[in-house]
Amino acid sequence: MIDPLYVVSGFGVGLLVGMTGVGGGSLMTPLLILLFGIHPATAVGxxxxxxxxxxxxxxxxxSWAKSIHWPAVTRLASGSIPASILTLFILWQLDLNGESSRSLVNxxxxxxxxLTAASLIFRKAIMQRHSWRLEQLDPAATARATVLVGVALGVLVSISSVGAGAVGVTALLLLYPQLPMPRIVASDIAHAVPLTLVAGIGHWATGExxxxxxxxxxxxxLPGIIIGSYLAHRVPEPALRLVLAATLxxxxxxxASHELLSSSSIIAAFASGAAR
Structure with missing residues (x-):
């Protein structure tokens, strides 16, 4: 049976993704946890x-439009895929269904x-402050830095499903300032495909x-993304970014408050049992 509330939630997130290019994992995962009470590991997977x-x-x-910068995608993936596999192995060792894993994911x-909200709000300031330094990097240094960014994204995305959007785009803008924004976004999306697929399969293997x-x-x-893409050029991007950042x-x-309350309840229950 199809729950209309899930459909509406998917449409709302898809609409924002279509309009801003980010917000999928940033909104969907916490939505599943807070609104529908899904276990964090299951929500992430x-x-x-x-x-x-x-x-x-x-x-x-x-890819059809030939707007993907494949060298950047390859470098990101060479760091993110191994990092994702290692992270998933560690999570498996920690027991994804356990309370400690729930707290870690949250x-x-x-x-x-x-971090995503900060990337949305301060992207322009970060670019103005640091882009000139990064422009002086030689190609080899840029390649190494891209791999390291991939490692960080692999860990972050595998645990939380968040980070491949705004954070990835901001990092690529700093490392490849000569590329136009459409190619940056296209490259970030292309890299997110193998990363989310590998991480998702890892969670699937543990039943999450x-x-x-x-x-x-x-x-x-899917309809939300289509409509959002159509509206993207009709709504001011800075306003959208600020609204999305405030929401995040x-x-x-x-x-955070939910996690603190849960931790307090566990501590109180433990203390009460010890007192007895």
Whole structure:
């Protein structure tokens, strides 16, 4: 049975993704955790394969338009894929269904949301402050830095499903200032496909995927992405970025407070049991 609320949620997130290019994992994962009560590990795993599906469609479109900078994609993937596999192995050792893993996912998710919001708000200032230094890097140094960025994204995305959008775009803008924005976005989307697919398969191997939920979300999000893409040129981008960043900060704050309350409850229950 299809829950209309999941469809509406998918449509809303898809609309924002189509209009801004970011926000898929940043909004979908916390939405599943806070609104629908999905276990964080299941929410992350489901969102990763959901993202792999939607970004594959976008990647094919950009590839057809020949707007992808493949050297940057290859360098990012050479760092992110091994980092993702190692991170997933560590998460498997920690037991994804355990309480400690729940707390880890929530904490990393909060960090990733704040980092994404900062990337949206301060991207222009960061570019103005540091781009001239990065322009002086030789090609070999740029390649090494790109691989390191890939490693960081691999860890971040595998734990939280967040970071491949705004954070990846900001890093590519700094490392490849000579590339136009459309090629930066296209390259970031192309890199996100193998990363989210590998990370999603890793979560699938541990049973942390809700296939029915993913299908219902796609029913709503695919039309949302199409409509959002149509509206993207009709709404001021700075206003959209600020609204999205404010939303991410609010969501991260709610997740953090939720985690603190859960931790307090566990500590209180432990103390009460010890007192007895």
């Amino acid at each position: 489901t969102d990763l394969l959901y993202a792999a599906t939607t970004k594959t469609v976008g990647s094919f479109a950009h 904490l990393v998710l909060c960090f990733a949301l704040f 995927i809700d296939w029915h939920l993913m299908g219902v979300l796609l029913v709503g999000s 900060i609010l969501v991260a704050g709610n997740l």
